[in-house]
Amino acid sequence: MAEARSRGPAARPLSPHLQIYRWPITMGTSILHRMTGMGLAFGTLILAWWLVAASMGPEAYAMFESSAFHWFGRLVLFGFTVALVFHALNGVRHLFWDVGYGFKLSTANATGIVVYIVTLALTVLIWIVAYRSMGGW
């Protein structure tokens, strides 16, 4: 018994331990950068739609607006705003890394948290401005 056991894999804990594993902050921001980048890629279609509708005249523009103001349209546009703001802020973080700054783990974690907080704040601010432009809900 003891012999067979010593040949098999030792009963050590798995690493990363699958049940008590906490995502490092830098891992979260990294995958979110990629996900938001892909989201924004599809967002360019909405941007083109908006510009084309504006160029075609009031009727086409009204049609764009009826989709954009629909609750689902608002949800998509809210997602687009979060993605753009996060990706832009985290992109600046990437650019600092590219020139060699901010690599210390504690710094990278801190700037990651800053990106999360500022993303939240800016997104809310942008939507407050947008709703004020629309004159209410």
Next chain:
Amino acid sequence: MSIRTPLGRVRGLGSAKSGAHHFWHQRLTAVALVPLTLWFVWSVARYAGAPHGEVVAFLAHPFNATAMLLFVIAGLYHMALGVQVVIEDYIHREGLKLALLLLVNFAAFAVGIVATIAVLRIAV
């Protein structure tokens, strides 16, 4: 611009022999997009729900038309470079990879031309 090593150049090595160029243009467009994104987000928030006439008047202004075109073009170029990396990371079947790379690049050109014509129709 080339930031490849002399030895790499002599040997003609590198995955697609243009990795540094790709990397550099991803960063070039990223830097350009920082001020453009600030301008874009702010402008759209201010003109949300505005009457068609006001939106058109905004886009007809030469400064705004120029900024919008720069945002669209820099954004789509950056997008195509970025999505290429994502495809190359996850798709390893040659045929599918090639098809997706074609699709992304064609889509970037098509969306870019459509958006550019729309802005020019308004502004010119």
